[in-house]
Amino acid sequence: MNLKKRLIAANAATVAIPVLITALVAIAYLFIYSKLYGNIYSWESYQRASKIEAALMDTERLIQQESPDAIADEKFQRLLRQKIAEIGGELIILKDDSVIYTSLDAPGIGKIELAKALEAGQNKPGKETIVISSQSFTVQIIEQDPADAAGGTVLLLVPPDQEANGLIQFLIVIGLTFLCTFIATNILISYQFSRAVLQPLNHLQHAADEIRTGNLDCQIAEEGDREIEALCRDLELMRLKLKESIHTQLKYEDNRKMLISSISHDLKTPVTSIKGYVEGILDGVANTPEKTEKYLKTIYVKAEQVDKMIDDLLLYAKLDLNQIPFNFERTDVQEFIRSCLLESEPELENNRIHTEMFSDLTQKRCVFLDRERMKRIVMNILDNSRKYMDKDEAVIRVLLRETPSSIIMEFQDNGCGVSEKDLPYIFDRFYRSDQARTGIEGSGLGLAIAQQVVEGHQGIIWAMSHGKEGMSILISLAYLKD
Ligand SMILES: Nc1ncnc2c1ncn2[C@@H]1O[C@H](COP(=O)(O)OP(=O)(O)O)[C@@H](O)[C@H]1O
Ligand SMILES: [Mg+2]
Known part of the structure; x- marks a missing residue:
């Protein structure tokens, strides 16, 4: 995932997951509640609530319309009682702080209950429930004109709306669920984000520190977002x-x-x-x-x-510094080798060394050569054969072969050869076998130069030992296809 997508997904998830879980909890809550207690908020309960509201308003209006003395009137008291009874409520009428009328049974309302009712009505009218004669009520207080000393106070005791309570509980559960899942999702997503982004960054920082202090072996693993x-x-x-x-x-x-x-x-x-x-x-x-x-x-x-x-x-x-440019030209291999042999023959003949050339080439094969430089290499190889010759019947054979893509030139002699232990090193600069060091002049650079030149031609040079019967130096060069 790339960083931008991860950021969008993380932000979306912090909102979507809590919403989803809350919705599921809400559905489950409603399902269980309806199984146990019926519908949480039905049309009937709405109607009932509206009826109570209307009755209360009606009663209040009635009281406010009448003169202060009316509440002491028995007829008016009956009317009020009738009104409140319609919604299953009760009524207490106070004048000069004493009860002058109550719809409750007389022993039901004592001083303590009255104080509780007054407190509930003043602090949280219609909200706090009080219990009078093992019945729950919410309290509404209606005061007649407070300016008038003759005015009284009417306490309306209304049965509480159970279903509204259920709704409040439901809202609390839903609210808490949302809050908890929101916090949990945030913690979880932050942790995930830190694992995917901050952890690899910390590793990078550690590796950079290591590199700065010179430890270049500290590997940097590929991890994290794209x-x-x-x-x-x-x-x-x-x-x-x-x-x-x-x-x-x-x-x-x-x-x-x-x-x-x-x-x-x-x-x-x-x-x-x-x-x-x-x-x-x-x-x-x-x-x-x-x-x-x-x-x-x-x-x-x-x-x-x-x-x-x-x-x-x-x-x-x-x-070694690649300072001399090569001057490549298309060259016929056979003709090139022949010209090299022709040039070194007099010197070799002087040393009674016989040269032979064998070619397995089926047709004329051409390679790209820097003639001058390659000739020097071949002369050097032939000169080595001369220098390290120890046989009376000295022979140097030049063999030409071809593979599907290259020409192999083999310079084979029957000289002293090199031991297996020296063989891997003879192309190293200044390397000379012990035998060569004793009496035979040389710099130990000839074959090192040869290797550089052949590699400059994208070719390969190697040596093969024939034990005491001499050795071969082989050069492979890619030939040009017509
Ligand atoms: N034809 C050969 N026969 C035997 N030993 C050889 C031959 N060519 C090379 N060597 C060995 O490889 C070494 C490296 O050869 P080279 O680089 O040409 O150095 P140099 O000829 O100056 O000694 C020689 O010292 C010798 O030991
Ligand atoms: Mg040499």
Whole structure:
């Protein structure tokens, strides 16, 4: 439910539910009452009430019309008695505070009853009931002209309207029912509203506090009404993004530290040997021209290694920051591999390494390639095969296969291979197997660069070990459909 609807429903319910319950109680009350005592307010009772009202007014008019002395007149007293008897009432006539006439039986009206009747008639005329001779009455007082000292007072005792009492009871019950259900519904709906709106907001506030203090693991559950649920979802996404960005930042920080320590370590080795050879020359250890030339050549080779390492490092850093744009062009895979092999063949032949190419492609397949950069990768892979070759009959095979959507290029050699333990790490920058570190020059960046370039082509690169019989590097690239 959304918040607006909930507010409307809550407001409607606080009125509708009490009204409904009150109506039901009223119906039930009327039903039970009518079963027990007959109709609560019938036409007859209305008629009776009207008759009493009319008789009272008539009597009052009669009394007021007559002279003050008339009430002492027996004929007039009889007339009044007759009038009041028609509605089942009784009559007391007072003059100078003493009873001069009463329609009640003489012993029925004592001083106490008279005082009660006077009090009821003055305070709540027609409302308060008094009991005289085990009969209930309400009292109406009619005073003759109070200015006239001769005037008297007439007390009209009227039988109470039982049904009016029933009606009052009914109204009290209904009123109380409405009040109680109104309070109960309000409490209930407020509680419900707080559960659906305030509780999720409290949870949100708690989560926001946690995030503010740096605890990004505090999950925000989606709960509450639609708007609040959406807010929870957005905040949860924000939390995840924040967590991810902090994680990436920490990773970059770690990488940076690792990079610096690896660079310093890997550069230090050739620089130390350059220093050693220079010292050798300066100290006169290289005392023959042949020795000096040998020292200088070694220094040159080491300096070149440092140069190449710095080149690789710069390239890697640029690729890592996505600073070099790729220059993709539609390229025939077979032709591309052939051109790479052609370029590295002389060097490989020099090292007595034989190259072969096998293609399972059924037709000419083209891929989008940055020729320059991909060629560098292939040359690097072939150069690794050359560097880590330990067999007399050295062979590098390039195998081309296709899947329904991609071309797989496999560069397989029968060199020393990598152990299963090193295999997962050879694409990590600066990673070199122990075997490679002993004597074979390299920066440990070649395959890391290859991975970046292949991923820049939306491709995949991986390695397969053939134990002591060498290894394969495989590259998969999506081919272009005609
Ligand atoms: N053809 C291969 N045969 C055996 N080991 C290889 C081969 N290619 C790569 N490796 C291993 O993977 C590591 C990482 O290769 P690379 O990133 O090119 O670094 P580098 O050639 O500078 O050592 C190498 O040090 C080596 O241990
Ligand atoms: Mg290499």
